[in-house]
Structures are given as C-alpha cells and as structure tokens.
Amino acid sequence: MALTILSIIGIIFTTAGTLSASSISAGPIKIVTSFSILKDFVQKITEGNDAVQIDSIVPLESDPHTYQPTPKDSIALAQADIIFINGLDFEKSIEKMIMSAGFTGKVCRTSDGITPRTEPLDPHLWHDINNAKVYVINITKFLSEHDPTNRCLYKKNEKKFLEQLDLLDRWIRKQFERIPENQRLVVTTHDAFWYFGKAYNIQFLAPVGISTDTEASAQKVATLIDLIKSKNIKAIFVENLASPRLLQQIAEETGLTLQGILYADSLSTTTGPAATYEEMMRHNVTTILQAWEKAAKCQKQ
Ligand SMILES: [Zn+2]
Known part of the structure; x- marks a missing residue:
C-alpha cells in the first residue's frame, strides 16, 4: 500500500x-x-x-x-x-x-x-x-x-x-515507599512529569512549561528559585533533550548541584540508560531516589 x-x-x-x-x-x-x-x-x-x-x-x-x-x-x-x-x-x-x-x-x-x-x-x-x-x-x-x-x-x-x-508499576511504588510524601519534590527542565507525579505523589517544578518551544520567563525562574529555597528542595535535574544552562544557573543561585539526567520525551540510544520505556522509567526513578537519599543523608550529618 x-x-x-x-x-x-x-x-x-x-x-x-x-x-x-x-x-x-x-x-x-x-x-x-x-x-x-x-x-x-x-x-x-x-x-x-x-x-x-x-x-x-x-x-x-x-x-x-x-x-x-x-x-x-x-x-x-x-x-x-x-x-x-x-x-x-x-x-x-x-x-x-x-x-x-x-x-x-x-x-x-x-x-x-x-x-x-x-x-x-x-x-x-x-x-x-x-x-x-x-x-x-x-x-x-x-x-x-x-x-x-x-x-x-x-x-x-x-x-x-x-x-x-x-x-514495573509495583516496583516503582515499592521504591518510593520509603520517602515521606512531604519530601517528594523534584525540579526539572520542563513540565513533562505531571502524570508521573500524580501517579506516585511527587511534586515536579520546572522553569519551562509543557512545550519546550517556549522560553522560561524571568518571573517564573525567580519564583522557582524562591520555592527551591523555601521548601529546601535538593533534587534538581536536567533533561536529556535540554541544554543544561538554565538549570545550571538555577542550581548556582540556590547553592545546589545538578543531580543527573531525566528522560522525558525521548529514549536514549541503545548504549544509554533509557533505551526502552521500561529502562527510562527505572532510570528516572533510580536517579530521583538517589538525589533524595543523598539529601537526607546530608541533613543528618
Ligand atoms: Zn515534553
């Protein structure tokens, strides 16, 4: 045909x-x-x-x-x-x-x-x-x-x-079980993780909206920086498709370090960590958890 x-x-x-x-x-x-x-x-x-x-x-x-x-x-x-x-x-x-x-x-x-x-x-x-x-x-x-x-x-x-x-869903729920819900906060590049957040009770914040074809406004970036400081958020990530520049600036302003890469809208190449949907989900979960656990450890010290 x-x-x-x-x-x-x-x-x-x-x-x-x-x-x-x-x-x-x-x-x-x-x-x-x-x-x-x-x-x-x-x-x-x-x-x-x-x-x-x-x-x-x-x-x-x-x-x-x-x-x-x-x-x-x-x-x-x-x-x-x-x-x-x-x-x-x-x-x-x-x-x-x-x-x-x-x-x-x-x-x-x-x-x-x-x-x-x-x-x-x-x-x-x-x-x-x-x-x-x-x-x-x-x-x-x-x-x-x-x-x-x-x-x-x-x-x-x-x-x-x-x-x-x-x-996979059961595995993810099990992984997040040990994190108190009020600590489940994540900053990433664009507003791509609302459904993930709703499914697993995580609040995602991002300077860029639903589509990456728009730029983050200075006002939105300033509000986000205030939120990161007031809520003491440590889990900040860049996405695989985005330039790290904006998130790097936000991290610098808030005294944070970028905690890794999340995959939102594209899989990785076969040699990367997210070559399939399942690998992408596992990678994102593990990367977020590691950042939360690292932050919790630092707070105890
Ligand atoms: Zn997207």
Whole structure:
C-alpha cells in the first residue's frame, strides 16, 4: 500500500476503538511512529513478526516538541502503511506533514481513551504506567485490525507487555515507599512529569512549561528559585533533550548541584540508560531516589 503521489487525498484520524478492518498488502508492513517511545511500544507488540519495518520520525535524543520534519520524513510518512502518533498537540509539525505528505491510510492516536490534564493541555501521558497500558492496548487493537493474520501474536505480546508494566508499576511504588510524601519534590527542565507525579505523589517544578518551544520567563525562574529555597528542595535535574544552562544557573543561585539526567520525551540510544520505556522509567526513578537519599543523608550529618 506504499504511496508515491504527494497529494492530500483525505486523511482519516480515528480512534483505535472505531476502526473498520482493512488489510495490508503483501511485503513488509511499513509502520511509522512519531517518536521513540511509541516505536518501543510497537516493537514490543510486533515482536516475532519479521515482516514489519518500524521507523520513528523524531530521532533518538531529539525533541518532538520542536522537531522540524525533513523531506525524507515526508516520503516515509507518504509510504507508510500505518502511522502511530501521540496526539494532544505533542507532535504538531508531524501531524501537519502527514496531512501534506499524501498519506491516505489511517492514523492511530495512541492516547485516545485517556482523559488528559487540560489546564494546560498536557500530552506527556506515557509517564503514568496506567496510561502507557492504554497506549499498548490501542496499538495492539489497531495492528490487529490492519494485520489480522498476526492478531494472535499481537495479543500474546500485549498480554506479556501489560504484565511487565504491572510489575514495573509495583516496583516503582515499592521504591518510593520509603520517602515521606512531604519530601517528594523534584525540579526539572520542563513540565513533562505531571502524570508521573500524580501517579506516585511527587511534586515536579520546572522553569519551562509543557512545550519546550517556549522560553522560561524571568518571573517564573525567580519564583522557582524562591520555592527551591523555601521548601529546601535538593533534587534538581536536567533533561536529556535540554541544554543544561538554565538549570545550571538555577542550581548556582540556590547553592545546589545538578543531580543527573531525566528522560522525558525521548529514549536514549541503545548504549544509554533509557533505551526502552521500561529502562527510562527505572532510570528516572533510580536517579530521583538517589538525589533524595543523598539529601537526607546530608541533613543528618
Ligand atoms: Zn515534553
């Protein structure tokens, strides 16, 4: 079903729950995801099916908020059999390109069915494992509708992955158990961890808002510095996609040292600490815990 004509012929966005079945033509199924976390989810569900080719438009360690698709991306989108996006304005430039690339198939908005935070509209739903499970269910349903021959394989992989996610959630809860809730405060680059914070009772503060395409205002930075001082926050991190400059300045103003890197909107390369969704979650949890425990130790001395 690869397409070469670059024209708008009527793109159809649909929820995973309202699809009508359609089949894929012979040859490898070309799957395109907007960013790396979705690629990891799709890889988990299609594991064992060698007849799929999965590509992510936004490369590893690149920022989906600000990514500008290239002509090569336009070709990849036009030739795709299936496209998975997050939605909720997370990858606006890619959505625009899907419209102009001549893709005539269906796009799965993997966040469909989850009630998002709306004030402000927050697309970072995957940081709550319960939401990640909905993504996985949506992806499986969509793939099964489009490639019914492999429905059983996808269902089996879905079951295995959902169980892994449940285990991961239990592990995270266990890790945070020993930290009193009033001490669960974290400063990071942008407002990407609200869902993570809600799931595990952690308050995240950031100088930059939901999208990294806006700059932090001087007022917001000053308020944050006051909060760090008044609440005695020690856990301050930079994110993998952001320049450390602003957080470095905030750390200097408050007498703190940056405590490591958190992964929010992109996985790391395969040699990094967050090459899969599960590794990203474990890395973020461990990095935050280490900073809290180090701070607690210092206070006792
Ligand atoms: Zn983000």
